Structures are given as C-alpha cells and as structure tokens.
Amino acid sequence: MTVDRLLDFAVTINPGFFVIAAALIAALAKDVATRAVALLGGPAIALVVLLYPPVAGMEVSRETFLGFDLALYRPDSLSLTFGFGFVLAAMLGGIYSLHRRDRMQDSAGLVYAGSALAAVFAGDLISLVLFAELATLASAVLVFARRTGPAYRAGLRYLAIQSIAGLALLAGAALYGIEKNTFVLAELGGLWNGVLVGVLDLSQPGAMLIFAGVGMKAAFPLVHNWLTDAYPNTTETGGVVMSPYTTTLAVYLLMRFFAGVDGLIWIGAAMTVYPVFFAVMENDLKKVLSYSTNNQIGFMVCAVGIGTPLALNGAAAHAVAHIIFKGLLFMTMGAVQLRLGTTKATELGGLHRTMPWTALACLIGAASISALPFFAGYSSKAMIMTAAETGPNLFPVWLALLFASAGVLEHSGIKIPFFAFFSHDSGKRPQEAPFNMLLAMGLSAALCLAIGFSPGWFYRLMPFRDQALEYLALDLFSTAHVIQQLELLAFAVLAFMALKWARLYPPERPGVILDVEWLWRKGAPGLISAVAWPAGAPVRVLGAATAWSIARVLVLARQVFAADGLVARKLPLSATAVWTLAILGIVTAISLFS
C-alpha cells in the first residue's frame, strides 16, 4: 500500500522538516490556493506524523556529521506534548494569516514554526541549538515585516538580544558536549520517571552558559524587554505567529535541561508578579498581552523549578494551553489592529457593536487565561498551583502565584476585552474581522472550551501521563478547587467593579512605560556620550587649533596674493633697481666666500 509506505517513511522524519519544506513553497506561492496548501499542508503533515509516533524515547533518525553523532528525531512524551502545541499553533496561525498576501511573512512564519518544532524533537545539543537559532532568525523577519521605522529598530534590538542568547547557547552546548564527550541528550542524562528531563549538570560552565541563553529566551527578569518590545511591533498576523514559539521553546529547554533546579522557582515567581504592575499601567493592549505572556511563562518556569511530575505536567499543560488562549487573545487584538490600525486602549472602546464575534472570542480567551473553571487555563494552571501549595517550604511562592492569578485576571481577563470592546464608546464602527480570522479565532475558542470542559484527552498528552490522569480523577474538579478558584475570581472582579464605581481605577493614558529597556535605549547611549565627551577633549582642542591655524594662513595668503595684496602693489623703478642690486650683491658675496 503506497499510503502505508509513505506513512512509514514520514514517521521516521522530524515533523518540523515538513513545516520548513512548506515554507519554501510559501515563499514561491503566487496564488491563494498554493499559499493555503503551504500554510496548512505542512503543519497538517506534521500533525499526522505526530499522531503516529514511533516508539517514544527511540532515536529514530541518527546521523553522523563532521564526526559528531546527531539524533535528528527523538520523540518522547515531553517532545510530543510541546510538538502537539506547536503544530496546532502553526495550523491556527496559517488560517489566521490567509487574508494577508505577504510571502515573506508566510515563509518566515513557517520556518519559525518548523524550526521550533524540529528543536523539540531534536535528540542532541548541536541540532537542537541550530534549530532554535534558525527559529530566532525567522522570528526576527516577522518583526521587520511590519516595515515601519520603529518596527525595524525593534527588530534589530530583538535580533541583538536573541543573538547574545544564541551565542551563549551555542558556546554552552559546545563546552558541555566536549566536557562530556557526547552531544546526544540520551547519553548526557538518564530517565526520570520514564522521561528524559533535567539532563544537564548546572555546576558545569557549559550548562551555566546554556542556562543564561535559555533564560534570555524565556524572558527572565531584567532580560524580558525583548518580548514587550518586539511583539507589539509586529503586524496583526505577526503577533499571532510569534506568540507561541520562542518563550514556549525556552520552557521546553528548561524542562529538558534544568528540571528541578531550585533557583527557577524564585525566578518564575518573580516573573509572575512584576508584569502585573506594568500591565496595569500599559496603554497598548498588545503590549499588555506581552507582559501577560511574561507572567504566564513565569508560572511555567516556577513549575519547572519545583520539578515534581505534577509540576512538570503543569508546566507542559500550561505551555500548550497558553499557546492556544494567548494566541486567541493576540488574534482578537490583531483583528482590531487590522481594522483600526491601533491597539491602544485610549483609542478603542465599544467595538462589540460591529465586531461581536471577535469580542466573544476575546471573552473566551480572557476566561481561559483567568483560569475560570471549565476553561483551558483552569485545567492547566491548577496542576502548578497544587504543586506549589503542596510543595515543602513553598508557601510564599504559592502566595506569589495566587497574587499573579488575580493580576492576570485584571490585565488579560478584564482589561483587554473591557477596554477594546466595551468600556466607553469610542464611536468607531469597524467592520468585523475577515472570515479566515474568525475561523481561526473560533477554532482556538473551541479548543479552549474543549480543554476546559473535557480535559481527559488533553491530560493524556502530558509527559507524565499516569500522574496527570490521577490528578484529573482526584483533584482537578474537586469541590474545594472549584469553589476556591471561583471565589478568588468573583471577588477580584468585584474589586475591579468597585474601583471603577469609586473612580479609583487609573484611567488609560497614552505614553510609554519605563522598564529595564531604558538602560539600552536611553541610558547606555547617554552614558556613552557623557563618557566620550571628556575623552574627546584633546582631539577637539587639536582640531580647533588646526582649523584656526589654517584660517589664519588663508587670511594671510589672501592679504599677500589677492588683487589688492602685497605682491600686487606697484613698486617705483628705483626701488626695483635697488632690490636687484642688493640681490646681485648677496649672490656675488655668497659665490666669493663659499
């Protein structure tokens, strides 16, 4: 059977390669049908390959390149979880992008998705790092693709920071592999509860470099601004395509390399808290979503640090659920951006009148990210919260996560839909989003509900499947969990309404909010100027002296050689004769006495 043979062959290939191959078709596609085939076909083939995985944990494709052993395709339960999320994101992003005839964005988006997908299935450090860097390069194209001055400069900043992270990853991988005499992940560490996680030893210099590189990609505190700088500067489709991969891939790398590293608990807890304050102040709703991404990645990083099977299931589940509901929220803001050219809260409001489907999708995304029971975020975040609540000495961390849960309700659950679609009537009556956008939003919303209402199928995808199903059976929908979560959200919404009623809610104002990026956007250039000015003083003095001297010489030359200058003056004949005799006398004297 030809189909069976094709399938047998396809399942031996890293699914990311199919998506990257589709990018080549998308780059050349001129008609809508070919674009649609490329945008949806590549991820669809990858999905089929994922549905028929070979034996988990087996290196299906092992090659030797320049003397190095490479495992190009090593599927296991962890990579399948993330791979499933990435393929879904690629398909939804493809549908969402169909209205925009931009081959550069189509192909860059597919290379980005395919490389990220290939990275999670790579079984060695070399190919993993190379795929991760290819993903970075492709994602930078998505920022440049907005083709505005600010977007271009944001793209350069993004590329600079990601390049530093990439170099750290590459150097770390090289050092670590040489130290251990292998680059193959399965040979670097052993299985833990049947899954290859936490394979790197953080006491090694190479592992430290990898940690730094992955941390930058995960938008750890102080290096998080690439996210809030680049994402809002994308096109309406670029934000949707960019949101799922870089940070989620970083979470995957943290799980694979550093699961159970205690420091991640505190880094993650900090990541959940501080974006809440920035998101409250921020006027640009796409930037609010970027801070929200930072906050949600914090939950995952914290869970990776806790490192129990429940916590790691929570991190993986939240990563996949976040891909869907954050993608949905970016889609709704992308629709607003397409129709109105802005996502600034001060210029929006009342859009539900003409964009009700988009508003409805936004509300479902908002309910999901707020972890309202029976929506996607509840099914995924509950595991992280339980892991933190029951972990030893983690009460302060759990409180931080609980605070961040109320915070995410404020900025993503209420602020995004409220200021865009309800709130004051801006008087703007834009057309509803194009059909392909609505379809992508509808499918994403359906997935949010499917994960929320019937999480069994979703929990079966988790890396530690048995523990996930046990949690589902005993804890997820326990009376205590559901009531306490509803209580938290009900009173938080009540607080929002009370503050609005009392006019204590800070009004949205245009402006930019200072963040760490000030250091390299204003501080460093200012500092360099301040240091360079005294250092350049001697050069400036010398230059001024030279200029003054040249000017004086020119003035003198003019005085001598100008039409009315010294040499042009008429002299009397007697003076000429005297001068001639004098010169003759001097020459004669010199010749006589020399």
Place this chain on the structure above:
Amino acid sequence: MTGDKTGDKTGDKPGEKSPAQPQGPARLGEAGEHPLSILLFSWMRSQLFFRGLMALLAAGGGALIAFEFILVRHSYASIDSLPGFFGVFGFVALSLAVLSGWPLGKLMRRPEDYYEKPAKRGEEAGNDR
C-alpha cells in the same frame, strides 16, 4: 461593562473623528449594529447592569464562602484553609495591583515619543489589505 456608568472619560477627545457619539447610554439595536451584538451584549447597556452585576457578584461571592464553609474540609492551622481566604485575597490582590497604577504611572509614564517618534497611522505595510 459600560464605561459611561463609571465616569471613564478617556478617548472622548473633542478633535477625534467620531461619527456616532451617543448622548447617554446607547439604545438597543442602534443603526448598523451587528445582530449578534444586540443578542449578546445590548442588555449590558442598561442603567442597572453595573449595579446589578456588582450585587450579583457580591451575593455569589458570599454564597461561595458559605459553600466553602459547609462543603470544604477546613482547619485553622493555616491561613489559606480558612473559609473566605481566597475571596479576601482576590479582592485585596486585585485592588493592590490596580491602585499601584496611580503612583507607578506618575513615576514611570513618559510621552509617546520618549524613545522615538511612533509610526504614522497607515505607514505600516498591509493596512491596505
């Protein structure tokens, strides 16, 4: 869900192009409104909606605390197992996050062109599609 109720004045700039500035709460099914919007959201524009929802949330929250007291096994050994802890925490946490926006906004907000001039509307590629 109506900002009109809460006195939110943002976006009501006199120079802004606004083809349909309503004088008060919008009527049910205004001209050009999508039928789905009328079906799903128009009832939110009622004068009573805001107060009604607040009352509903307060009553629902109270009921949840009562349910928690009755249905959930609790102890007094730790603060998080006290009935109502999650409600109080949610109220305080959100209030703290929101109210921090006042001083932090004054401290950290700068003009739009602080770093560079923003792109002009319509400058971006793709707006024509």
